[in-house]
Amino acid sequence: xxxxxxxxQALSIQEGENATMNCSxxxxxxxxxxxxxxxxxxxxxxxxxxxxxxxxxxxxxxxTLDTSKKSSSLLITASRAADTASYFCATAIQGAQKLVFxxxxxxxxxx
Amino acid sequence: xxxxxxxxxxxxxxxxxxxxFWCNPISxxxxxxxxxxxxxxxxxxxxxxxxNGVVDDSQLPKDRFSAERLKGVDSTLKIQPAKLEDSAxxxxxxxxxxxxxxxxxxxxxxxxxx
Numbered sequence: 001x002x003x004x005x006x007x008x009q010a011l012s013i014q015e016g017e018n019a020t021m022n023c024s025x026x027x028x029x030x031x032x033x034x035x036x037x038x039x040x041x042x043x044x045x046x047x048x049x050x051x052x053x054x055x056x057x058x059x060x061x062x063x064t065l066d067t068s069k070k071s072s073s074l075l076i077t078a079s080r081a082a083d084t085a086s087y088f089c090a091t092a093i094q095g096a097q098k099l100v101f102x103x104x105x106x107x108x109x110x111x
Numbered sequence: 112x113x114x115x116x117x118x119x120x121x122x123x124x125x126x127x128x129x130x131x132f133w134c135n136p137i138s139x140x141x142x143x144x145x146x147x148x149x150x151x152x153x154x155x156x157x158x159x160x161x162x163n164g165v166v167d168d169s170q171l172p173k174d175r176f177s178a179e180r181l182k183g184v185d186s187t188l189k190i191q192p193a194k195l196e197d198s199a200x201x202x203x204x205x206x207x208x209x210x211x212x213x214x215x216x217x218x219x220x221x222x223x224x225x
Contacts, residue, residue: 004153031211042115042202042216043154088153092212098144098167099212101153 004032004089004102012108019076021105023089024069030092032065032072033099037086046074046087079109113137115217117203123223129191132220136184136205142166143180144214145188146202154202160186161209190222198224 007022023032031050035043049056049065049072056063062075076083086106090099116135124130136143141162146154157176158168162183171178175194180186190197200221204214 033213035214035216040221042218043204043214045213045215048211048213096167097209097212098156098159099214100156101146103151103153 004091004100006087006089006102006105008105009103010106010108012110013079015079015081015109015111017079019079019083019107019109021074021087021089021107023072023074023102025072025089025091026070027091028094029067030094032063033090033092034061034063034072034074035088035090035101037088037104039085043088076107079107081109081111083107084109115203115205115215117201117217117220119220120218121221121223123225124193126195126224127192129189130193130222131187131189132201132203132222134186134188134203134217136186136203137207137215140205140207140215141183142206142209142212143186144204144206145178145186146204148200148202148219150199157188193222193224195224198222 004025033048034046037043047058060077065072086104088104090101143160145157148154157171158178159166160180163180178188200219202219204216206214
């Protein structure tokens with residue numbers, strides 16, 4: 001089973017609405033990161049939240065982390081067509097010097 | 112600053128042939144990663160270098176995959192011989208922060224094995 005699992009696997013909303021994606025993980029982490037991947041492109045780092053942080057903001061992005069529930073959420077407010085992409089959470093596992101990526105949420109913003 | 116460069120962008124080969132991918136990380140980034148991304152899935156780490164030393168290659172199929180990072184800069188990933196299930200996008204990433212692993216990705220190489 002995956003260390004990081006995103007939910008939902010796919011999400012389709014109207015432009016201007018908010019999009020929320022969730023990530024659950026199994027083992028203790030140092031940090032959790034979110035990445036975006038546009039079709040046919042590499043991944044782009046969006047935001048990092050450390051294990052001792054509960055919430056971070058960056059522009060239209062808001063990330064929360066609940067280490068007691070081993071879960072994180074990514075909120076994109078006022079969505080735009082350009083936000084259409086796959087979003088991946090990645091966990092930096094304690095004691096392992098690497099990131100482990102989840103399976104991703106495919107977000108579609110309809111005009 | 113220039114991003115992570117990868118070549119080729121696309122490659123089509125027959126099964127049992129060999130193929131090599133090249134990656135040039137962002138200047139000054141000591142950590143380099145190779146990932147395999149199968150369609151519809153998240154990236155899977157194949158190998159991680161810190162300078163020119165291997166940190167993690169636990170998921171690298173060593174009977175057919177090999178990678179090297181000469182002089183701690185450029186890296187090549189080779190598959191020999193290729194199998195149908197190797198069809199995937201191969202992503203290279205680099206990081207300046209070994210503790211937090213914030214990564215910068217290249218555009219990837221899409222490999223099709225026929």
